[in-house]
Amino acid sequence: MTATVSSALSLVDDQHRVQVSQVNMPPRLLLGPGPSNAHPLVLQSLALRQVGHLDPSFLALMDETQTLLRYAWQTHNRLTYPISGTGSAAMEATFANVIEPGDVVVIGVMGYFGHRMVDMAGRYGAEVRSLHQDWGKVFSLETLRDALETHRPSVLALVHAETSTGARQPLEGVGELCREYDCLLLVDTVTSLGGVPLFLDEWGVDLAYSCSQKGLSCPPGISPFTLGPRAEEKLQARHTKVANWYLDASLLAKYWGSDRTYHHTAPINMTYALHESLRLIADEGLDARWARHQANAELLWEGLEAMGLACHVVRDYRLPTLTTVCIPEGIDGKAVTRRLLQDYNIEIGGGLGDLAGKVWRVGLMGFNSRPENVLLLLTALEQVLSDLGWTSPRL
Amino acid sequence: MTATVSSALSLVDDQHRVQVSQVNMPPRLLLGPGPSNAHPLVLQSLALRQVGHLDPSFLALMDETQTLLRYAWQTHNRLTYPISGTGSAAMEATFANVIEPGDVVVIGVMGYFGHRMVDMAGRYGAEVRSLHQDWGKVFSLETLRDALETHRPSVLALVHAETSTGARQPLEGVGELCREYDCLLLVDTVTSLGGVPLFLDEWGVDLAYSCSQKGLSCPPGISPFTLGPRAEEKLQARHTKVANWYLDASLLAKYWGSDRTYHHTAPINMTYALHESLRLIADEGLDARWARHQANAELLWEGLEAMGLACHVVRDYRLPTLTTVCIPEGIDGKAVTRRLLQDYNIEIGGGLGDLAGKVWRVGLMGFNSRPENVLLLLTALEQVLSDLGWTSPRL
Numbered sequence: 001m002t003a004t005v006s007s008a009l010s011l012v013d014d015q016h017r018v019q020v021s022q023v024n025m026p027p028r029l030l031l032g033p034g035p036s037n038a039h040p041l042v043l044q045s046l047a048l049r050q051v052g053h054l055d056p057s058f059l060a061l062m063d064e065t066q067t068l069l070r071y072a073w074q075t076h077n078r079l080t081y082p083i084s085g086t087g088s089a090a091m092e093a094t095f096a097n098v099i100e101p102g103d104v105v106v107i108g109v110m111g112y113f114g115h116r117m118v119d120m121a122g123r124y125g126a127e128v129r130s131l132h133q134d135w136g137k138v139f140s141l142e143t144l145r146d147a148l149e150t151h152r153p154s155v156l157a158l159v160h161a162e163t164s165t166g167a168r169q170p171l172e173g174v175g176e177l178c179r180e181y182d183c184l185l186l187v188d189t190v191t192s193l194g195g196v197p198l199f200l201d202e203w204g205v206d207l208a209y210s211c212s213q214k215g216l217s218c219p220p221g222i223s224p225f226t227l228g229p230r231a232e233e234k235l236q237a238r239h240t241k242v243a244n245w246y247l248d249a250s251l252l253a254k255y256w257g258s259d260r261t262y263h264h265t266a267p268i269n270m271t272y273a274l275h276e277s278l279r280l281i282a283d284e285g286l287d288a289r290w291a292r293h294q295a296n297a298e299l300l301w302e303g304l305e306a307m308g309l310a311c312h313v314v315r316d317y318r319l320p321t322l323t324t325v326c327i328p329e330g331i332d333g334k335a336v337t338r339r340l341l342q343d344y345n346i347e348i349g350g351g352l353g354d355l356a357g358k359v360w361r362v363g364l365m366g367f368n369s370r371p372e373n374v375l376l377l378l379t380a381l382e383q384v385l386s387d388l389g390w391t392s393p394r395l
Numbered sequence: 396m397t398a399t400v401s402s403a404l405s406l407v408d409d410q411h412r413v414q415v416s417q418v419n420m421p422p423r424l425l426l427g428p429g430p431s432n433a434h435p436l437v438l439q440s441l442a443l444r445q446v447g448h449l450d451p452s453f454l455a456l457m458d459e460t461q462t463l464l465r466y467a468w469q470t471h472n473r474l475t476y477p478i479s480g481t482g483s484a485a486m487e488a489t490f491a492n493v494i495e496p497g498d499v500v501v502i503g504v505m506g507y508f509g510h511r512m513v514d515m516a517g518r519y520g521a522e523v524r525s526l527h528q529d530w531g532k533v534f535s536l537e538t539l540r541d542a543l544e545t546h547r548p549s550v551l552a553l554v555h556a557e558t559s560t561g562a563r564q565p566l567e568g569v570g571e572l573c574r575e576y577d578c579l580l581l582v583d584t585v586t587s588l589g590g591v592p593l594f595l596d597e598w599g600v601d602l603a604y605s606c607s608q609k610g611l612s613c614p615p616g617i618s619p620f621t622l623g624p625r626a627e628e629k630l631q632a633r634h635t636k637v638a639n640w641y642l643d644a645s646l647l648a649k650y651w652g653s654d655r656t657y658h659h660t661a662p663i664n665m666t667y668a669l670h671e672s673l674r675l676i677a678d679e680g681l682d683a684r685w686a687r688h689q690a691n692a693e694l695l696w697e698g699l700e701a702m703g704l705a706c707h708v709v710r711d712y713r714l715p716t717l718t719t720v721c722i723p724e725g726i727d728g729k730a731v732t733r734r735l736l737q738d739y740n741i742e743i744g745g746g747l748g749d750l751a752g753k754v755w756r757v758g759l760m761g762f763n764s765r766p767e768n769v770l771l772l773l774t775a776l777e778q779v780l781s782d783l784g785w786t787s788p789r790l
Contacts, residue, residue: 048418054428089659219662265481282413
């Protein structure tokens with residue numbers, strides 16, 4: 001078949017040429033584990049017309065984005081830039097760049113995303129040693145020390161904010177431990193960046209990643225990544241090429257650094273959006289932002305308690321960005337989430353893995369961390385539970 | 396250091412808390428190799444507020460997007476969906492899924508992106524055999540047959556539309572050849588999808604990828620990917636896990652298929668935009684769209700010829716989406732592109748690799764393939780060249 005377009009007889013098959021409408025989605029309030037609603041100014045920036053990915057105006061925007069990301073993460077790392085993919089791609093970027101086949105990697109598994117780390121690290125040839133903790137609990141410094149002493153890994157990977165459980169892994173002291181045992185500290189900050197206190201440099205974190213659609217209030221599709229000096233050394237000392245072209249930090253550094261060497265076409269509009277979301281964080285200030293997240297989370301916890309609903313994670317390790325709420329005895333959790341969505345356009349999440357069917361996951365992240373959202377959710381949840389015949393033990 | 400937000404003394408380092416303005420970019424007309432300007436309706440869709448990535452409304456949108464993508468590519472492949480990254484990620488997805496260490500892969504290198512394929516395939520353990528052709532020329536069916544006869548590869552990879560040279564590799568007959576030699580045909584359609592006749596099934600293409608920011612007139616950041624039944628067989632028969640978690644088609648198929656198993660959070664807004672760009676293609680119709688691209692390219696070629704400027708690629712293999720224009724003797728190509736950008740907000744590209752300093756690259760893609768853009772570019776180019784002291788040999 002030759003493909004001449006001037007042919008009177010079309011060769012085009014119209015089977016999949018369906019008539020559809022322009023996108024028009026329901027007005028959801030996203031109070032689940034993510035995505036969370038983007039800030040209106042972020043959506044505005046997202047829709048600006050494009051410039052080229054090597055346009056002087058875009059290069060200046062890239063520099064500002066990197067600087068603002070360093071502020072949000074509290075790091076001076078040179079290699080701090082967004083990955084052109086979602087948070088999972090940024091997660092993979094951290095492992096891909098510092099693992100060579102045979103490297104021992106200790107991974108703290110206290111939820112779904114720890115399991116994902118195990119799968120990813122294994123694909124890059126790591127000898128994975130998993131530490132396990134009950135979903136909703138965290139690792140003690142002693143447990144981590146024992147693991148480093150036993151396994152002598154080159155990387156210790158932890159999840160700072162487990163999106164599947166709502167638990168916050170304390171990181172104070174872990175960096176020192178990793179230096180003592182000469183291993184890199186790799187941290188998942190997907191559900192903490194922009195909502196939960198984070199001091200990457202102060203805590204000695206060598207590699208971290210996050211996503212755009214939670215604490216940053218940007219749509220998903222672009223993801224913060226940072227790699228500190230100790231990780232850079234390991235990257236430069238590799239014996240093998242990074243086993244992933246798209247996420248190779250040595251290539252990406254040349255585009256995001258002063259060389260501006262073409263690697264791939266940056267997601268222009270998503271970069272506009274990320275820039276705006278980080279600008280809003282600098283504008284609000286981290287202290288104020290963290291305090292806001294904490295205050296609204298406490299409002300939620302008090303409201304849940306007043307209704308007689310329990311949180312799955314103990315107060316000390318509870319994330320302000322994501323709360324796991326125990327589903328009461330006799331209630332079908334999915335019926336509740338379905339009702340909230342259908343009747344009130346409110347999305348909350350269900351449990352994953354060990355917590356499937358046991359908890360709901362409620363996110364109060366970035367722009368969505370506001371008292372009016374807490375109030376609406378509590379009222380709607382009470383209404384739906386009452387409709388389903390539930391009576392609070394408090395009544 | 397403990398991270399209490401209630402502390403009166405802030406622990407936050409404000410060094411990177413820079414004051415920047417909201418994004419405001421110059422109004423560029425993007426007539427380079429890409430990105431090309433997005434269609435206004437696509438930008439409108441992009442900025443709609445998000446829903447969750449498992450929201451019933453989003454699942455319906457995903458299904459429509461897949462169907463529309465099948466139309467644009469003229470394929471019935473079940474596994475046809477966007478990759479959550481740029482075109483380079485989709486390129487990597489094709490190699491990552493069907494290559495196992497030791498597989499022989501023949502790659503046709505007739506420009507920059509063929510070289511990239513070689514680098515990528517090597518990282519997945521392929522034994523790469525490169526065929527080389529001068530930049531701007533294409534491979535004959537005889538050359539391809541000889542290569543398959545000699546190397547007996549499991550994959551033959553070709554670039555349909557070389558963005559670095561503007562050459563169109565004819566694909567008629569290559570699929571039959573690959574079946575004869577029992578190998579998969581993998582094709583780069585980055586600069587052809589949505590602008591150049593493409594019949595994936597008819598041509599026996601087993602794996603293909605593209606980007607969003609050229610012929611589809613969508614911003615970059617999400618990228619079409621398809622894998623046909625023969626490639627699916629090879630994927631299912633793998634002895635090793637796909638050496639890339641993010642791009643593992645067996646996992647992605649469960650999210651894009653009826654299972655809806657969570658893999659990663661889809662880039663919601665970019666999916667809206669892609670859906671709208673594909674809807675616009677179905678609305679216009681492929682025949683009309685291809686004819687429009689061809690007509691506007693011919694208008695450009697005639698105008699260039701009238702000015703005394705030559706095209707680098709012979710007429711028969713010249714892409715309608717991307718034209719490489721020979722920089723005249725004595726003219727500094729970069730000075731011209733700089734002037735076009737600064738004085739007229741028009742972006743065209745320079746040459747890459749073997750063609751660096753020798754050609755300009757002019758793209759007429761998707762929404763930007765319009766007579767008024769051709770007219771403006773020709774006039775502005777003539778003005779800039781005249782300002783730089785160039786006299787057309789035609790005068």
